[in-house]
Amino acid sequence: MKAPSLALLGLAFVAAPSFAGTTVESCNRSVTFDAPPKAAISNDVNLTEMMLVLGLADRMVGYTGISGWKTLDEEMRAGVSELPELSEKYPTKEVIIGADADFFFAGWNYGMKVGGEVTPETLEPFGVKVYELTESCIHIGPKNKVSMQDMYNDLLNLGRIFDVEDKAQALVESYKAELATFEATVSKGETPLRVFVYDSGEDAPFTAGRYAMPTAMIEAAGGVNIMDDFEKSWATVNWEAVVERDPELIVIVNYGDVTAEQKIDFLKSNPAFADIDAVRNDRFVVLEYVEATPGPRNIKAIKKLAAGFWPN
Structure with a gap:
């Protein structure tokens, strides 16, 4: 075989991509990468979709935290078909280390718990760098x-x-x-629609507060989260506050063992909720979990919300 010329070698050298290293802010930390990760793990369906939409499946050794709570739709099944689910729910430190991972994309209450065994600090000695979901940073300190x-x-x-x-x-x-095109063309009401997000729970509802993604999506669609002043991300409130604030529409987050239809039936059959505007007028919008949490489907979800807010 004829050896390549020095000129061709020079061109190849010039054309080769280089990675000089990068530093990103992850919650309250600066994380430096000397080279792109080659053995990444993502936790949860929405974080995994972020990896997939960027074409990073070939840089992954697996994912965690999906089938224990949620079901993959056809789009997601195709995206992860070549990847193993390493843990049905939150992974242990041993699972991540055992996969020879060099990167974990997770968040607080999205695969990691404050004070838990899997944190950026506990994984660092094993060469696993962690990037934290921005929405989840409120769990470890203040954020906008x-x-x-x-x-x-x-x-x-x-x-x-x-x-x-x-x-x-x-x-x-x-x-x-x-999103800008949509917001410029959608017909919204003169005043924001009062909206409540019902994730789960019958004794007390688990909902989206000031720091959870549905609050931003509701506002983009022309509504206001009635729990906008609740200084939490995803957390539990009491039903009395919901009744008092009288939402005009309720967003149902669909996942887990209790279906969206069962959640709606619970709200409509309970006499305590009979006077809530949304229940009285049968106004519900169902968002899949992957639409209600930060990820590539958020823009589509905003359009779905707007269609439910302003049907005419």
Whole structure:
């Protein structure tokens, strides 16, 4: 075989991509990457979709935390068909280390718990770097109210970490443009619609507060989360507060053993809720878990919310 010329070698050298290292902010930490991860794990369906939409499946050794609570739809099944689910629920430290992972994309209450065995600090000695979901940072310190920028921030940071920054930037710009076009054309009411997010729980409802992604999506669709002043992300409130604030529409988050239909039936059959405007007028919008949490389906979910808010 004829040896390549020095000129060709020089061209090859010039054309070869280089990664000079990058530092990203992850909650209250700065995390430096000397090279893009090659053996990543993502936890939860929405975080896994962020990896997939950036074309990073070939940089992953698996995912965790999906089948224990949720079901993969056809789109997600196709995306992860070549990847193993390493843990049905939150992974242990041994699961992550045993997979020879070098990166864990998770969040607080999205695969990690404050004071738990899997944290950035406990994984660091094993060479596993962690990037934390922006929405979840409220669990370990103060942050700004949730906005769509939280989701964009995660995609852009993943782009930097994995050296696909141009792809991440283009994707985020397309989401921003799509949302701006939609907001400019959708017909909204003169005043924001009062909306309550019902995730789960019968004795006391688990809902989205000021720092949870549905608050930002509801506002983009022309509504206001009645729990906007609740200084939490996803947390439990009492039914008395819901009745008192009288939502005009209730968003049902669909996942787990209790179906969206069963959640609606519970609300409609309980006499304590009979005077709630949304229940009285049968106004519900169902969002799948993957739509209600930060990820690539958020723009589509905003359009779904707006269609339910302003049907005419």
